[in-house]
Amino acid sequence: MITLYGMGSPNVVKVILALEELDLPYEMKPVDVFAGEQFKSDFTKLNPQAKVPVIVDPEGPGGAPITLFESAAILIYLAEKAGRLIPADAHARYTMLQWLMVQVAGVGPMSGQLVHFLRFAPDGNEYAKSRYLTQVHRVYEAIEARLAEAPFLAGAEYSIADIATFPWLRLAGMLLGETKDRYPKIAAWVEMIAARPATVRALAASDAVRGRTTAFDKAAPDMIDKVMGRGRHAVA
Ligand SMILES: N[C@@H](CCC(=O)N[C@@H](CS)C(=O)NCC(=O)O)C(=O)O
CATH class of the missing domain: 1.20.1050.10 (Glutathione S-transferase Yfyf (Class Pi); Chain A, domain 2)
Structure with missing residues (x-):
């Protein structure tokens, strides 16, 4: 089963939409971005950019596991895996x-x-x-x-x-x-x-994951600065 690491943001919603539309089984692992979970080493091993979405598919090309980040790359991968949502012509x-x-x-x-x-x-x-x-x-x-x-x-x-x-x-x-x-x-x-029924399911799944992560207005000010790359976290 595919694991999707994400939060309730547009780039993650894209991937949920594709998974629902393609009927690919998946489990969602919330990444609490406004609590800084994306910066932990377990996660940056999956995506060195420390950003969601990321997918891990134990049955990737040739049956070997694959880890992918960047939502558009993930969408191309999922569509090619299922042979739908990508024109053949x-x-x-x-x-x-x-x-x-x-x-x-x-x-x-x-x-x-x-x-x-x-x-x-x-x-x-x-x-x-x-x-x-x-x-x-x-x-x-x-x-x-x-x-x-x-x-x-x-x-x-x-x-x-x-x-x-x-x-x-x-x-x-x-x-x-x-x-x-x-x-x-x-x-x-x-x-x-x-x-579309798949969109309705995907938006409900996105709302559910949003409920399991820290909201922007509840985040610690220093973590907001880190995510935004400003204050003491700015490099230039
Ligand atoms: N180009 C990337 C953008 C990913 C991205 O910006 N993700 C945001 C959430 S939508 C994120 O993880 N932000 C956390 C951070 O920057 O620390 C994609 O399409 O996947």
Whole structure:
């Protein structure tokens, strides 16, 4: 059985969504990020970046165990293992990988930095807020245009590109305020994916793991500084 190390955050939700969608048996091991569990040596042996998600599959390629970090690498691995959520046709497969990379390089980091400067950084930082807000809108505009020409990011079929992108885009209201009028295709796509039975199960599993880890507002200030890389933990 696959072990997923994680918390209730978008990068982990991607992996839970894929596991549920692919009907792959898994057990969830909560990593209490705001208590600093990711920095312990047992965990950094699995991921030297000290970040979740990580999976361990005792039955990896050729029957040998495999440990993987980076959510997109995990999604590709799971989809190839199950032979689903990844198009067989070469053109569709590269289109899917292209949109998966848009998530990894654009949606994820830009949204993450926007949340950081809106909610977690000290007051001020107007330049950073404006920059990341602009970058988030820029990538949303590209996705809105894509969803005007195809029902899913890869084309006709639901894929790991949609799975990777959904956990951030479902939070559009929290990040950008009301966006249904500005991004109607994204809103309809989010609604469609949210209604999938595997999505409902995955979001319930994510809520359950969130209940077993320290909430940001209950974390020790020095641990928040460590996770954010600031104060006495800043290296530059
Ligand atoms: N690019 C990585 C990002 C992983 C990541 O940022 N994980 C966060 C939670 S979503 C984390 O573990 N943060 C803890 C830390 O930075 O100490 C991926 O997609 O897996």
